[in-house]
Amino acid sequence: MKKRFKLLNLDCANCAAKMEDAIKKLDGVHDATVSFMTQKLTLDADDARFEEILQQAVKACKKVEPDCTIVL
C-alpha cells in the first residue's frame, strides 16, 4: 500500500534526506521518499502491518528532527 502524508515544520533539507534513509531501513517498508520541496512523505509498505510501520516511521522522524510532525 502506498500512502502520502503531509509533513509540518520540515525545515532542513539534510534532515529530510536523513529521515528518508531511516524510514527506508524499517522492516516492511518497500520504498519511502521524503520530499523537502513538497513537504510530503510517501510511504510504500506492507499492507497488513501498515499502521504499525507508520508508527515506527513517525518515531524515526522524531529522532532525526523533533520539530517535524507527520500529519496523519
Next chain:
Amino acid sequence: MSKKQKRMLARIAAAALLFAAALPLPLTGLARLAVFLLPYAVVGWDVLWRAVRNIAHGQVFDENFLMALATIGALATGEYPEAVFVMLFYQVGELFQSYAVDQSRKSITALMDIRPDYANMEVDGQLQQVDPEDVAVGDTIVIKPGERIPLDGVVLEGTTTVDTAALTGESLPREAGPGDDVISGCVNLSGLLRVQVTRPFEESTVSKILDLVENASGRKAKAEHFITKFARYYTPIVVLAAVALAVLPPLFTSIQWVDSIQRALNFLVVSCPCALVISVPLSFFGGIGGASRDGILVKGGNYLEVLAKAEIVVFDKTGTLTQGVFNVTTIHPDDCSEGQLLELAALAESWSDHPISRSLKEAYGKELDPARVSEAEELSGRGVRAVVDGRTICAGNDKLMEDIGVSWHPCHRVGTTVHVAADGVYLGHIVISDQVKPDAKEAIAALKSQGVRKTVMLTGDAREVGEDVAGRLGLDEVHTQLLPAGKVEQVEALLKQVSPKGALAFVGDGINDAPVLSRADVGIAMGGLGSDAAIEAADIVLMDDKPSKIAHAISIARRTLAIVRQNIVFALAVKLLVLVLSAAGWASMWAAVFADVGVSVIAILNAMRCLRQPKQI
C-alpha cells in the same frame, strides 16, 4: 512570512541591537563576556538547545552542533564579538533560506494549482456548491463564465470558449458547444455551460495531473542521489579533519593551541553541506514546475537529466508528426467536374463508416440525400459499390478497378487513392492523406540546431507515404510498414547507436506505442489532454499536440542541469577554498560563515532561476 519566521526576525533584530550596544562598551573580563552573552543567548539559544537534544537522539554532526561548537569555541578563546556575530549571521542566513524556499515552493505550487474548489450542482432546481469529490458520474453540473471546470464531462447546453492554458500552456482558447468534451482544470471563459459528468473526480484529468506532479519530486535525479550520498561522507570527514587540525599542529609545530583550535572551528562551520542539499532538489523542482506551466509534464527529476542528453529522437508518425486525421487533398476528375466527382464518391460511401468514407463526406460538406443511394455494398479491402441516381458507382482502390475491368491510372500524389467509376467508365480519383502538423518541420529543425544527432521516424504506414512525410520534414531516417513489435526492434537497434553519454527519446501519441515508450531512455507522449494511456506510459507528457514542444522541453532540461552544475561547482569551490585558507590560518570565522550560509543563499537564488524558463522556440 510565517509566524515562526516573524518571531525569528524579531529575535535577530533584538540581538543585533544588543550586540551593537555592547560593542563600544569599555569593559574587560567577565563583564565583557556577560554583555556579549546576552545577544548571543537571544539569537542562538534554540541552536544550542537543538544541538544538545539531537546529540541525545544520536544525531551528532548536524548544523546545530557545528554552530554551537564553533561559537562556544570562539567564546572560550576570548573572541566574544566574533561568536555573537557568527551566530547572528548564521540565523539571518537560515531565516533567509527558509523564506526563499517557502517562496519558491509557493510560486511553484501556484503554477500547478489547477485543483477546482467546488462544483455547482443542480439540486431541486437550485444551484448548490458542492465538493467535486461528491459529484457522481451522470450528474449535471453548471459552470459559470470565469469558473474552473471541476470535472471531466460532456456539454449538454451552452457554447463557450475554454482556456486550457493551465494545462497546455496554449494561450489560444478552444471553442466548446453541445456534444463536446470538456476537461477539468480548464477555465470556462465566456458562456454558461451545463455539463454531464463522465468521470468521477479521482479519475478526472485534473486529479491525474496533480498526482503526477506531486509524485514527480519523489523520483529523484542522479544528481540528487549524489548529493545525499556526498553529504553523508563529507560532514564526518571534515569533522575528523578539524580534530586533526586542532590537535596535531600544536604538538609538532610552534603553533599555539588557541590558534589551532580557532582554525579547526572555522573548518567546522564550513562543513555543512546545506547549500548543495537544498539547492539541487530546488533546481529540479523549479525546472519541473516551470515546464508544467508550458504544458510539459515531467514525471521526475531523473527524466530531465536524461532528456538533457538526448542525441537520437525517434518519432511515431501518425498523430505525432501528422495530425492523424485524413483529409481530401487532391481531386483529379477525368470526365466530370471536381464537385461532381466528390459528390458521387461521397454518396456511394455514405453508408460506410470507414475513416476514408468519413473524410470524403466531410470534404463534401453538404447534406447527403440518402434517397439517392440504393444497393450500397461494402467490398472489404476494395471499396464500395452502390447505385446512385440510377448509375452503378464503384469507389475504391486499384484492385476494385481491376475487378470490374475499368482501366485506371495512378496518381502522382502520395496518399490513399480512391478511384471512382460509373457504369464501368472511369471518372477520376480522389487522394486522401494525413496532414503534417503545422509546426512539425520547425520541430525537427529546432532539434537539429540543439545538437540532436539523429531524428528517426517509425511508422506502420506504406513506404511511399512514410518517405514522403520524412522527406518533407527533413528527418534523417525512416522505417515504414512496421508492426508494433517491429517498432520495438528498431528502437533497440537505435539504442545501440547511442553514445555512452547520450540518450534516446521516443515520441509517440500514447496509442499502441506503450512498449516503445517504456523501452526508450525517455518516453514522451503527445496530446496528454484526455488520454490516460499517454499519461500512464510516458515519462514526459506534452499536454498539447505540438511536436515543437520537444525542443522546448530539452532546453528546459539543459538549463535546469546547467544551474544544478553551477551550484555544485560553486558551492564546492568556495567551501574548499575556505577550508584550505582556514587550515592555513588565513580565513576568519566570518569567511567561514559566508562559505556556509552565504553560499547557501546564493545557490538558492540561482536555483530559483529554474522557474523562469528560456524563451519558447
